[in-house]
Amino acid sequence: xxxxxPDAGVKPRRRLxxxxxxxxxxxxxxxxxxxxxxxxxxxxxxxxxxxDYFFAAPGAQVDRPFVGLENYIRLIGDDDVHRAALNVVIFxxxxxxxxxxxxxxxxxxxxxxxxGRTFFRVSFYLPYVSASVAVVAVxxxxxxxxxxxxxxxxxxxxxxxxxxxSAWAMPIIALFATWKxxxxxxxxxxxxxxxxxxxxxxxxxxxxxxxxxxxxSVTVPGxxxxxxxxxxxxxxxxxxxxxxxxxxxxxxxPNGASISPVLLMYRQGIxxxxxxxxxxxxxxxxxxxxxxxLLNRFLLDEE
Amino acid sequence: MDRRPILRRRALPALxxxxxxxxxxxxxxxxxxxxxxxxxxxxxxxxxxxxxxATGPITIWYSNNEQxxxxxxxxxxxxxxxxxxxxxxxxxxxxxxxxxxxITASITAGNTPCLIYNTAPAAVPQFQRQGGLVALNxxxxxxEYVNERVGEDRVGQYMSPDGNxxxxxxxxxxxxxxxxxxxxxxxxxxxxxxxLSTYSEFLETSQTxxxxxxxxxxxxxxxxxxxxxxxxxxxxxxxxxxxxQQLVEDGEPQFASxxxxxxxxxxxxxxxxxxxxxEEAQGDSFAEGQAAMSIVGPWAVxxxxxxxxxxxxxxxxxxxxxxxxxxxxxxxxxxxxSSCENxxxxxxxxxxxTSEENDGLLLQxxxxxxxxxxxxxxxxxxxxxxxxxxxxxxxxxxxVEVPNVxxxxxxWQEFRDAWSESVIFGEAEPEAALTEAAETISGxxxx
Numbered sequence: 146x147x148x149x150x151p152d153a154g155v156k157p158r159r160r161l162x163x164x165x166x167x168x169x170x171x172x173x174x175x176x177x178x179x180x181x182x183x184x185x186x187x188x189x190x191x192x193x194x195x196x197d198y199f200f201a202a203p204g205a206q207v208d209r210p211f212v213g214l215e216n217y218i219r220l221i222g223d224d225d226v227h228r229a230a231l232n233v234v235i236f237x238x239x240x241x242x243x244x245x246x247x248x249x250x251x252x253x254x255x256x257x258x259x260x261g262r263t264f265f266r267v268s269f270y271l272p273y274v275s276a277s278v279a280v281v282a283v284x285x286x287x288x289x290x291x292x293x294x295x296x297x298x299x300x301x302x303x304x305x306x307x308x309x310x311s312a313w314a315m316p317i318i319a320l321f322a323t324w325k326x327x328x329x330x331x332x333x334x335x336x337x338x339x340x341x342x343x344x345x346x347x348x349x350x351x352x353x354x355x356x357x358x359x360x361x362s363v364t365v366p367g368x369x370x371x372x373x374x375x376x377x378x379x380x381x382x383x384x385x386x387x388x389x390x391x392x393x394x395x396x397x398x399p400n401g402a403s404i405s406p407v408l409l410m411y412r413q414g415i416x417x418x419x420x421x422x423x424x425x426x427x428x429x430x431x432x433x434x435x436x437x438x439l440l441n442r443f444l445l446d447e448e
Numbered sequence: 449m450d451r452r453p454i455l456r457r458r459a460l461p462a463l464x465x466x467x468x469x470x471x472x473x474x475x476x477x478x479x480x481x482x483x484x485x486x487x488x489x490x491x492x493x494x495x496x497x498x499x500x501x502a503t504g505p506i507t508i509w510y511s512n513n514e515q516x517x518x519x520x521x522x523x524x525x526x527x528x529x530x531x532x533x534x535x536x537x538x539x540x541x542x543x544x545x546x547x548x549x550x551i552t553a554s555i556t557a558g559n560t561p562c563l564i565y566n567t568a569p570a571a572v573p574q575f576q577r578q579g580g581l582v583a584l585n586x587x588x589x590x591x592e593y594v595n596e597r598v599g600e601d602r603v604g605q606y607m608s609p610d611g612n613x614x615x616x617x618x619x620x621x622x623x624x625x626x627x628x629x630x631x632x633x634x635x636x637x638x639x640x641x642x643x644l645s646t647y648s649e650f651l652e653t654s655q656t657x658x659x660x661x662x663x664x665x666x667x668x669x670x671x672x673x674x675x676x677x678x679x680x681x682x683x684x685x686x687x688x689x690x691x692x693q694q695l696v697e698d699g700e701p702q703f704a705s706x707x708x709x710x711x712x713x714x715x716x717x718x719x720x721x722x723x724x725x726x727e728e729a730q731g732d733s734f735a736e737g738q739a740a741m742s743i744v745g746p747w748a749v750x751x752x753x754x755x756x757x758x759x760x761x762x763x764x765x766x767x768x769x770x771x772x773x774x775x776x777x778x779x780x781x782x783x784x785x786s787s788c789e790n791x792x793x794x795x796x797x798x799x800x801x802t803s804e805e806n807d808g809l810l811l812q813x814x815x816x817x818x819x820x821x822x823x824x825x826x827x828x829x830x831x832x833x834x835x836x837x838x839x840x841x842x843x844x845x846x847x848v849e850v851p852n853v854x855x856x857x858x859x860w861q862e863f864r865d866a867w868s869e870s871v872i873f874g875e876a877e878p879e880a881a882l883t884e885a886a887e888t889i890s891g892x893x894x895x
Contacts, residue, residue: 199577199578200552200553200555201555201577201578201579201580202555202556202558202578202580202786202787203556203557203558203787204558204579205578205579205786206579207579289728290725291664308728309726309873395670395671395673395674396672396674397673398672398673398868399671399726399868399872399873400865400868400869400872400873400875401673401868412861415545415549415552416546416548416549416675416857416861417675417857417858417861418552418577418855418858419858
């Protein structure tokens, strides 16, 4: 019994602090960062969404009454929210498959010994590291009524032009975001491609597989975890698009055709002083994105 | 491996954490934050006690355009030389999507400077509701000073519904039609006396400019959907056509009237006939000669110094002489913010910076019109030396402001959405869209 006594003292501590308490020290700074900058604002957003909230000066005596589900009920009947939700669907339907397909094809191409490989790698990555404001200006010049694309298309160009055409505004935004982010996803796929053992390709060659067969049967399954990551990240980014409608289509135009949930949150929460309602939109968006991410993971992750 | 238990194990603490955080963040409205300085009431700070008299160093923000910075630096230097114990530190307003966003965040954080030059009147109701502004009429002689400088009849437009004045109307950029004489000449139009007075003249001239001249557009107001864009297409023409009405008066929207519909029909034709593009201009359409006209204030004189320009009042259905035409003021005010400790100094500096001398300096440096009665008489020498500003100065005497009402920005956004849908993009009848917007706005401003 005497030999057991020290153990009895250690166990509760170990249960509390783990086998290696120093690990807490290492994880601590990030935990504090996460609590302060993620968990607290998220919890506060949930709190705000149940109130008629507005931002006030410290010390101001203000009334922010509890309104229950009122903000959420308003959201269900708001035409702007419906349009924004539809736009997220349009965005994701175009952006996610295109990102996966182009990302994988370009990464595969860049992984082979082609001339000017470094140049192409840098070229694809450049839009990702460029400021959105600068590259949006380039796209404005490309797609406005007298822009390069419209001129090249001539009579085939849509009327009204792309960016003020309610049928085209969202697809152009989705294409822009795909192009802007592609460099990052190519990089993810490039890293994943390095992990596919060369022997698999050799074995496939011995079995008589051609380039396309090897791509489908070795590369695509080999990068599956990366594809899961790319789909989840592209979905999250897609649901949160803001800069594109803010700058490319003049604040969600034409006539609200490219409004996004985050742009609506900005308008309501920051411009119009309704942060309670903006928070309700944000919380709903976060729940939907989490649901979509779980669904993606369920569908794509084999393990 | 079965995931469900893991999910449950992880979900429970996460939910508990969220609940804890929500609980922790609750109750701040009851307790109130630890205010650094004077009390801020529910409808703005009206504390005229100790803080109102306190003196000492203060900080101010001004806008980031070159001419205003030059003015601000000169005024601060002159003040600091005379007031060693009440030094003023000035800086440009921090960058953000908009000044209003920066100021809103700053009020919430309690770190606004004492004075912000370039406070938009449309945002004042919101800043006041936040408890961010100090009522200027609470200072001794405050009401008299503002009335004397701005003119009692005009000050009424800047008063808040609670009867207090939370802004000093500082400078105005009365909206007028600026035109490029070279493009008019190219289109065979008389550049010295162009037919732009009535709506039919304006439409005909615009058609000629696009058909015969080198311009892509007759006039190119921004078709974007931000709430403030209607101040530069609809509002000046509505004010002129209605004889000086605000968008909302006594809680009732005024724009779904005959005057408002005439303006909407006029612009709808401009868009439909391609005289005003539905696309956002790339760059400055007027400076680059893409548009022959623009709706601007006197700031444009310095900015378009390379263009041979002329200026006329905004059009009305039957034409109206300048001396009878009202227009949008595009005023910017100075706000005194509630986180200011040394409000005595702030008030004195506000008076100093809006004195006859420093208003004259503002006019000289920026070409923008100080919100001051008898402008042309007070600065007669300046206008004699710079006759190009005289028409603007004349117009500055007849300006109308955005209404000071609750939910002001939400109201303008509602209006803009209806305007975009019907007038710009032609997807609804202007009359139906604007009438519906008026009903919604009536509810908003009545809240």
